[in-house]
Amino acid sequence: MSQKILIVGAGFAGVWGALGAARVLDGAGVTSSDVDITLISPRPELQIRPRMYEAEPQNMAAPLLPLLDAIGVKYVEGSVERISVADKTVNVVSPDGQQHSLAYDRLLLTSGSKLSRPAVPGLERAFSVDRIEDAVELDEHLDRLAAQPATTARNTVAVVGCGFTGIEVATELPKRLREKFGADARIRVVVIGSQDEIGPDLGVNPRPYIADAFETLGIETVLGSRVVAVDAQGVRTASGQHIEAGTVIWAGGMRASPLAAQLSSNLDSLGRVEVAADLRVPEAPHVFVAGDVARALTDDAGRYALMSCQHAVVMGQFGGHNVAADLIGAPTLTYRQPFYATCVDLGEWGAIYSEGWDRQIRLTHAEGKARKQMINTQWIYPPAPNRADALAAGNPLSSFG
Numbered sequence: 001m002s003q004k005i006l007i008v009g010a011g012f013a014g015v016w017g018a019l020g021a022a023r024v025l026d027g028a029g030v031t032s033s034d035v036d037i038t039l040i041s042p043r044p045e046l047q048i049r050p051r052m053y054e055a056e057p058q059n060m061a062a063p064l065l066p067l068l069d070a071i072g073v074k075y076v077e078g079s080v081e082r083i084s085v086a087d088k089t090v091n092v093v094s095p096d097g098q099q100h101s102l103a104y105d106r107l108l109l110t111s112g113s114k115l116s117r118p119a120v121p122g123l124e125r126a127f128s129v130d131r132i133e134d135a136v137e138l139d140e141h142l143d144r145l146a147a148q149p150a151t152t153a154r155n156t157v158a159v160v161g162c163g164f165t166g167i168e169v170a171t172e173l174p175k176r177l178r179e180k181f182g183a184d185a186r187i188r189v190v191v192i193g194s195q196d197e198i199g200p201d202l203g204v205n206p207r208p209y210i211a212d213a214f215e216t217l218g219i220e221t222v223l224g225s226r227v228v229a230v231d232a233q234g235v236r237t238a239s240g241q242h243i244e245a246g247t248v249i250w251a252g253g254m255r256a257s258p259l260a261a262q263l264s265s266n267l268d269s270l271g272r273v274e275v276a277a278d279l280r281v282p283e284a285p286h287v288f289v290a291g292d293v294a295r296a297l298t299d300d301a302g303r304y305a306l307m308s309c310q311h312a313v314v315m316g317q318f319g320g321h322n323v324a325a326d327l328i329g330a331p332t333l334t335y336r337q338p339f340y341a342t343c344v345d346l347g348e349w350g351a352i353y354s355e356g357w358d359r360q361i362r363l364t365h366a367e368g369k370a371r372k373q374m375i376n377t378q379w380i381y382p383p384a385p386n387r388a389d390a391l392a393a394g395n396p397l398s399s400f401g
């Protein structure tokens, strides 16, 4: 009977994890009758989450079945509800609601993250750009507003959250709103942040460029102000200010998949599993974790991976490599990714591209935008579904890292 590798999740870590695992087996001459790899996710597609702030979000997914087929990885459509480390099984709920159990010899958990939605009254009224379903809902809402008479509320969007996602969604909005509401519409975009700076986690170097882009695009900010309620007319802040807005977009940070808590009690403040150097879970040695669900060291200087697709792809390659290597008795690799870059889209202003953890700015405006478009339309898409290219893309030591 064949041994089984299960991969849970078809995000960046899961897809590159499947490529990494298949590459190891191929290199070792192990066939699928000896070891089979199965990937489980709710849909057979890679949702390109970094593009959810853009127009036409319904197009932001890449099909996976031809690619998985090319590398001999099976696919199961469903959602894992429970992981039993003691029995080495996962419990899967199929789209028709049926439950079944799948056994594994090695498991790679890559179930990612979700937008965190704290207990703010009325938050269910807010839109988001977390997943395709959310971004499409926002887009359809804006289309419905376009058919209504122009009012201040109709033309105003409040973006709650001034981190990476809040900045990208806000700076893209003036163009998207003008396309929907008309070139002469009096658009208002207000970014509300609980901290005193825009992009608090981005550090000092990007800030002047972001401020310049906001000014150029006419984006307003309300900083140092927490949103305490969302209502039909807009949002209310802790200081009592009410901002009238027909559209509220919540961009308040991410939280790791709850499956993490089934593997370990050693979780960080984002709910991520603290993993060993080879991405293994110390308390569950047959389980490896990669992507947004893992807290992993990227270098010897004590820097941890961020919830980002650049880290998820490379962690996926290492996780896939290690889950397969461990099963066939080959040595595992220490996950390392010392190179770090950031590219922030700033709408019609352009984009900024920086390198290093202190984010030294390398490209701005149109040059930065060209880099962002390259990343968003090429680099983060899965390889073509031919076996040689696909297996090569699974190599953790040739990556973008």
Ligand SMILES: Cc1cc2nc3c(=O)[nH]c(=O)nc-3n(C[C@H](O)[C@H](O)[C@H](O)COP(=O)(O)OP(=O)(O)OC[C@H]3O[C@@H](n4cnc5c(N)ncnc54)[C@H](O)[C@@H]3O)c2cc1C
Pocket: 008, 009, 010, 011, 012, 013, 014, 040, 041, 042, 043, 047, 048, 049, 050, 051, 052, 053, 078, 079, 080, 081, 110, 111, 112, 113, 114, 129, 130, 131, 165, 168, 257, 259, 290, 291, 292, 293, 306, 307, 308, 309, 310, 311, 312, 343
């Ligand atoms: C609007 C936005 C902009 C972003 N911009 C950038 C950017 O510019 N640069 C950057 O590096 N990062 C960016 N990110 C972050 C990046 O998208 C994430 O860090 C990345 O998607 C993480 O990859 P992942 O594979 O760990 O998880 P995900 O991409 O979240 O994938 C998780 C997968 O697991 C599946 N899954 C979840 N639960 C289960 C379950 N119970 N059973 C089975 N399958 C399950 C999901 O369906 C999905 O297939 C952005 C994110 C957003 C939302």
